[in-house]
Amino acid sequence: MVTTLGTDGTPHIAPFGIARTGDDLVIAPFRPSVTLNALEATGRAVVNLTDDARLFAGCLTGRRNWPLVPATTIAGVRLATSLAHWEVEVVRVEADPVRPRFHCRSVHEVTHGPYASHNRAAAAVIEAAILCSRLYLLPWEKVEREMAYLATAVEKTAGMREREAWGWLCDRVAAFRAEGRTRTSSIATAVR
Structure with missing residues (x-):
């Protein structure tokens, strides 16, 4: 789950598959998207690791009101129930008219609890x-x-x-x- 803040400070939660390319974490949202707009505007996001499948289903069914807390080192928010989170900053963008790829580097990582995997x-x-x-x-x-x-x-x-x-x-x-x-x-x- 990726959390971002819009330029007006509005938080947004969206499920994403995060890819690793070398040292980079890659977030690739389709156009148009709130996450894409936030990454372009702020260059920051939080990758949240969770074992709660309700978050994925909730985002697809209009249930996006999940408890959030401030990120530690970047201007952003994370899921209060995340098992771990990585605060990231965009270091490079691969432009694409449909699905640009935002290469990010982790600036802060915290584990909050054990991950038992998904059943x-x-x-x-x-x-x-x-x-x-x-x-x-x-x-x-x-x-x-x-x-x-x-x-x-x-x-x-x-x-x-x-x-x-x-x-x-x-x-x-x-x-x-x-x-x-x-x-x-x-x-x-x-x-x-």
Whole structure:
């Protein structure tokens, strides 16, 4: 989870896959995005490590009001419940009209608690969150097939947090379908 501050000080939380390239941590948001705007404006972010899958599902379903606390060395915020966080500054930008890559260096890292990893249900919730971020791109049959497959892990291994997150995502998929915005062709494919 990446937290940023806008130029007006408004915090923003967004799930991202962070890549490592040498000593750099790379954040690659698509245009347009709040995170991209904040990185361009401030050159700072906090990478938060968490085992709470609700954060991923929450960001995809409009639930972004998670407790935040000030970062330690940069003007920024971190998730209050993060297991660890890395405060980063942008050192280089690879320009791209669709998805620029912000190369960042860590200026402060703290571990707050042990990371026990994601259980199968949490991993399924994260995959379903990614799927939900692409509903408008995917054929409806793929969405149904993937959600059915992921449901098995949730049914077998979910705790209370994972069940809550799964419910949010299922509601999002149902609302999307009810809006009649499904695709029936296989023109688009999932991009991971």
